[in-house]
Amino acid sequence: DAGVTQSPTHLIKTRGQQVTLRCSPKSGHDTVSWYQQALGQGPQFIFQYYEEEERQRGNFPDRFSGHQFPNYSSELNVNALLLGDSALYLCASSLPSGNTIYFGEGSWLTVV
Amino acid sequence: GESVGLHLPTLSVQEGDNSIINCAYSNSASDYFIWYKQESGKGPQFIIDIRSNMDKRQGQRVTVLLNKTVKHLSLQIAATQPGDSAVYFCAERSNTGKLIFGQGTTLQVKP
Numbered sequence: 001d002a003g004v005t006q007s008p009t010h011l012i013k014t015r016g017q018q019v020t021l022r023c024s025p026k027s028g029h030d031t032v033s034w035y036q037q038a039l040g041q042g043p044q045f046i047f048q049y050y051e052e053e054e055r056q057r058g059n060f061p062d063r064f065s066g067h068q069f070p071n072y073s074s075e076l077n078v079n080a081l082l083l084g085d086s087a088l089y090l091c092a093s094s095l096p097s098g099n100t101i102y103f104g105e106g107s108w109l110t111v112v
Numbered sequence: 113g114e115s116v117g118l119h120l121p122t123l124s125v126q127e128g129d130n131s132i133i134n135c136a137y138s139n140s141a142s143d144y145f146i147w148y149k150q151e152s153g154k155g156p157q158f159i160i161d162i163r164s165n166m167d168k169r170q171g172q173r174v175t176v177l178l179n180k181t182v183k184h185l186s187l188q189i190a191a192t193q194p195g196d197s198a199v200y201f202c203a204e205r206s207n208t209g210k211l212i213f214g215q216g217t218t219l220q221v222k223p
Contacts, residue, residue, distance in 0.1 A: 004155075006155075031209070033209075033210065033211075035211075040215075040216075041215060041216075042201050042203075042213030042214050042215055042216055043156065043201075043211070043213050044213070045210040045211065045212070048208075048209060048210060055208075055209075056208050056209070056210060058210065088155075090155055090156070092211070094209075096209075099144050099146075099161060099163075099205070100146075100158060100161065101146065101158070101205075101211060102158060103148070103155040103156045103157070103158075104155050105154050105155040106154075106155045
């Protein structure tokens with residue numbers, strides 16, 4: 001049973017560029033959330049997707065957008081990258097009524 | 113803003129001793145709490161959870177205690193092993209399903 005998988009694992013982008021990160025949820029899970037974790041900090045909620053719609057959103061600018069596909073996989077897009085966007089981006093999946101929330105290993109984004 | 117706080121940034125224990133990691137939360141409406149372990153370069157790994165209508169829950173070598181009166185959560189690890197060295201986060205689940213994390217406590221296990 002595959003857990004939450006994310007790609008790519010590491011990437012480097014230049015300020016102003018755009019990035020797309022991908023996530024496949026744990027088998028059987030249909031709710032996907034994205035978190036940003038800066039170095040030395042706890043993860044911060046970006047947004048959550050269910051039934052291909054954004055259900056709720058954290059305190060992140062519109063440069064951060066996402067999408068969920070019919071197979072429940074999801075993408076996180078960040079436009080006009082800033083140096084401060086450098087972080088570990090985590091995807092988490094769960095059932096909508098489920099309590100247990102599992103995380104992937106994350107995508108390390110470095111903006112230079 | 114929203115936050116879940118941890119009392120100590122670093123905890124150092126001797127191998128074989130018991131470890132206790134504490135956490136204070138602010139939202140009394142939260143109904144569910146989770147402890148995660150995060151090793152260097154990896155994503156958070158689920159350890160144990162507890163509903164707000166419980167005071168205690170035990171897993172394998174781990175116990176979570178919840179004191180709603182003082183909004184305090186703790187994780188106890190029995191017979192701490194070198195493989196337990198990591199950053200530990202408590203997280204509070206809001207009624208909308210998002211998790212609110214604290215800063216984390218680094219557990220160092222000395223051989």
